[in-house]
Amino acid sequence: MAVFTAVSLDDLHQWIKQFPLGQAVGLEGISSGIDNSNFFLNTQHGTQSGPQSGHYVLTIFENLRFDQLPFYVNLMRHLAGRGIPVPAPVPNNDGELIVSLHGKPAIIVSRLNGSSQLAPQPVHCAEVGRMLARMHLAAQDFALQQPNLRGIDWWTATAPEVAPLLSEAEATLLRDEVAFQATFAASATYANLTRGPVHADLFRNNVMFEGERLSGCFDFYFAGIDTWLYDVAVTxxxxxxxxxxxxxxxxxxxxxxxxxxxxxxxxxxxxxxxQPLLRAGALRFWLSRLYDLHLPRAAELLTPHDPTHFERILRERIAHPAPGLPTTVIT
Structure with missing residues (x-):
């Protein structure tokens, strides 16, 4: 969530009329993140679809084309319809969810209540685990199919671009881990894992809380079909x-x-x-942060993330096995 494409209230004066939201009265760029242009949007009045009538998020997609977006947007709509607390896309007066703004795909979604919990305690983690399981089950009959675009194929293609820009120790770790994950992805164990739509980016700043109650999660634009366990590992x-x-x-x-x-x-x-998928989750974000750091795109507001954080996590997961998965149902 950065601002690559500048938007003003004047830009929205005519554009917003295609939505049943009234005139735009407030617009604020969101600087965190690195992939799309995002804005908090306030309008004169809202619809019944959002928890905060008149308060929305406007997203302009910088890399994804119109034909690539239906999976993400309709997944949010599907989950919201199943009672999962996610942003609900707002259709325009013609029923369209994805429209053009400054020649790029754009959507408006409801804005969630609450704030991010950046110092989580076990009670918050339990809320996240419960919601993630509910999300997986709610999405298992979602009709659209799209692979995780930041999965093993992307790792294999991207690592050779980044490796020459790294220290010898970093490049060796990167090559070795990509090879390890490729071998594991070809195993029978991996083939037997349950799959379905996953969020694939359920970080602390993508979940909202009101006190100790989880009030919603957002930013589904890395979602795709992958193993549910990979989603748990990333989280x-x-x-x-x-x-x-x-x-x-x-x-x-x-x-x-x-x-x-x-x-x-x-x-x-x-x-x-x-254990392998915990390493996979660390590899994915180490590699993407390396890519964004060494091969960045221009943006009006851009907050790159430190890749060494996930390098530490990857080395830690390799050196020290994590607590295992539970074997008995806790009620």
Whole structure:
């Protein structure tokens, strides 16, 4: 969520009339993130679709084309319709969810209540685990198909572009881990893992809380079809770590995994795959942050993330196995 494409209230004066929202009266760029242009949007009046009538988020997609967006936008609509607390896309007067703004695809979604919990405790991790399991189950009958575009194919293609820009130790780690993940992805254990739509980016700043109650999650623009366990691994690698060391906090790990398992029990194959997929989740974000740091795009507001954070996590997951997945259902 950065601002690559500048937008003003004057730009929206005619454009917003295609939506049943009234005139735009407030617009604020969101500087966090690195892939799309995002704005908090306030309008004179709202629809019944959002928890905060008149308060929305406008997103302009910088890399994704119109034909690539239906998966993400309709997944949010599907989940919102199943009671999962996610932003609900707002259709225009013709029923279209994706429209053009400054020649690029754009959408408006409802803005969630609450704020991010950046210092999570076990109670917050349990809320996240429970919601993630509910999300997986709610999405399993979603009709559209799209692979995780930042999965193993992307790692294999991108690592050779980044490796020459790294130190010898970093390049060796990157090549070795991509090779390890490619081997594991060809295994029978990996083939047996349960798959479906995943969020694939469920970090602390993509979840909202009101006190200790989870009020919503957002930013589905890395979603795709992948193993559900990969989604859990990505989530644990952010919510349950010591940010300074990359080490896992066992109490937070147990809270998140037990809450998830109580809703959607883990399988034996998932228990066997847990350690490799924790490494996969760390690799994915280390590599993408390396790419964004060394091969950046121009943006009006851009906040690049430090790749060394996920390098630490990857090295830690390789050196020290994480707490295992639960085996009995916790009620």
């Amino acid at each position: 644990v690698n952010d919510w349950c770590v010591d940010l300074a060391t990359g080490e896992l906090d066992e109490a937070r790990v147990r809270a998140l995994l037990d809450a998830y398992h109580a809703v959607r029990p883990f399988t034996d194959d998932e228990r066997d795959a847990w």
